[in-house]
Amino acid sequence: MTADLGFGMTLVALVLAVYGGAAAGVGARTGRAALVESAQHAALGVFVLITACFALLTYAFLTFDFSVRYVATNTNLGTPFYYRITGVWGALEGSIILWSWMLALYTLIVVLRHRSTARELYPWALATMLGILAFFLLVMTVAAPPFQRLTPVPADGRGLNPLLEDTGMITHPVALYLGFTGFTVPFAFAMAALATGRVGDAWLALTRRWAIVAWYFLSLGLLIGGWWSYHVLGWGGYWAWDPVENAAFMPWLTGTAFLHSVMIQERRRMLKLWNISLVILTFGLTLFGTFLTRSGVIASVHSFTQGAIGILFLSFLALVLLTALGLVAWRWEVLRSQGDLDSVVSRESAFLLNNVLLVAAAFTVFFGTVFPLLSEAVRGVKVSVGAPFFNQVNVPLFLSLIFLMGVGPLIAWRRASLDNLARNFLWPVVLGVVAAAAAFVLGVRSSLAALAFAAAAFVLATIALDFGRATRARLRAGESLLPAMGGLVRRHNRRYGGFVVHLGILIIALGVTGSQAWSVQTEMTLRPGETAELVGYRVRFDGLTAVEESNHFKVVGAFTVSNGRVLGVLRPAKKFYPQEQSPIAYVDYRLGLKEDIYLVLGDFARDGRQATVKLQVNRLVSWIWIGGAVLTLGALLAILPDRRATA
């Protein structure tokens, strides 16, 4: 009953989306406003229907309605309330609903916000969004239907994948999908710009904040993913260059490039073609990512369900790219830029270089991810490149990008004079050199780490210099210190939001550098009372206890951590789920600004007489999460309504 109702609603939504997309397209071509209005109603209808589907599925999870196959495979009677809700998007079918729901939500917001402000572009954008929505609804009806009847109805379900029983399950997919689907809006307006031939600034101005929102959610999704793998997976890392991580990282890189190149077009009327291409690329990469993770063509630790869905996504990706490139070719003449680059030493060049490096990094990640496929197809040899490849190629790129983060915002437009360079960069360069020297004196022997510190000090100095100068100008105008600073930030929120985001990225970069350069670990088997030692920390094994939870058993080790004085007791565990073949590690840690103490329970004797533990001291990792908070602040500041434009 539930399954039939849900499936019926999905079908109606699909029909509505197809109709709405067609109506908006025809309405845009013929200028018939009634058709566009009808498409708006269709968009609203689609949103209501998908919301109802989502609510229905959630209800089925909460009431253990095992007559729905998806519910039976992803929950069981022991699943706690909280995870019955997150279980809704715990597997493929449900995550497609979540995805479609967000897309429908974005479509509705586009209707509400832009239907009267962007008369020419809006109908085409609506047609594009409804078209993409129709594709996802098609996936929901034919390839991955969440509403499928299961007969006979089982007495109990199989249960959620235990790794997904974590608070990260609510925030990580939601943030990531909001990011992925968010890039549909800039893409839709780019298509509208191509369709109407209005490839000037209008579509950029309309989508700038959309792009920041999407970019922010994608960043947040990546960071939460890092936090999740750090505190759940038990290998003490936050990033592994896994194909699934790469799939989310590639659109982040090209999206970042887009956020920067937009400024060049606004200011200098250049890079029109480049901006359109970046949006198409970013949107294409979000589809490619889904294809990659769902098709099973590349082995990954994220063991997702596989199936025909891969082919569907690949075909849709091909269709999107061909259509977009066809439109670009058709509008080739108007996409030629009006401005010209004047000098290699200018803000335009710095931004251009930033874009080239970001796209190069995206290409590197792409190449490394699909390399096994390429190699097998071309040479018939099964190979792979792991983390060393990605690190080796990307670290120089990222270091250069951080350096440019200091140059770009301050260097003069068009042509920077020697005087301009000295005025803006003399002190930051000096500070950078001092930072590198200080790092060396303090015992840093890794040249990459020293370079990272130098670049960070340089960027920090440029931000301080710029902010200090602007504040001083206001002070001279008679304002007092705090209102001057506040007013500055509020009035130029986009510029200073950008600076704060840069600061966040800088902090994240320091955390990554520190954890890569100085983390240490050891592994030992201890008897009760024995201690393991690592860089001044002593970890004493106190014993094992067993605990029975609603849907699993748990073996918990108690370890007293001290460094001269007792710091506390860590309790890493192993969880045994009846439906799983093997136990799942549950790590325990003590976070700190300087270093985290991180403990994983490995093997243990059944009589509790010994336990093997992996002890890690991970340096500066907390700064990655702090940087994420700073980045959030900056992104919020940047999307505030522009004071100067509206005042």
Place this chain on the structure above:
Amino acid sequence: MTKFIVGGAVIACALAYMIYAGVTQSVVYFVTPGELRAAAVPGKAYRLGGMVVPGSLKWEPRTLDLSFALSDGTATVPVRHKGTPPDLFGESRGAVVEGSWVGDGYFRATLIMAKHSEEYKAPHDTSAAGYKELIKTLRGDGR
């Protein structure tokens, strides 16, 4: 404009070189025990996949020495590793190890990846009883 074209070309070449160097230095070859036995180059990085031979698994918790043999049905390769076996690892199960062939006739693994079967096992009584017994021993009331 020429300067930009030259600059772009320089960046493209540098990137191509970095990718080339990165690939040649960190490429890992997938082999089966049979393939490794046929042509093993000592010191070269391999990813070896096979089934853990029943009865071959030895784990010394005090020294953290782990040794086992991987087989693909045609050939068997002895593997040694330092560290706790991962959760999904066990005899008669699939495993992929990364490391290199040591001249002395064994494979030195630096990384063990147990193969996760996608399917969930339906909860059945024997395993549940096994866990219950485990819990009992740990609590101390089984003795």
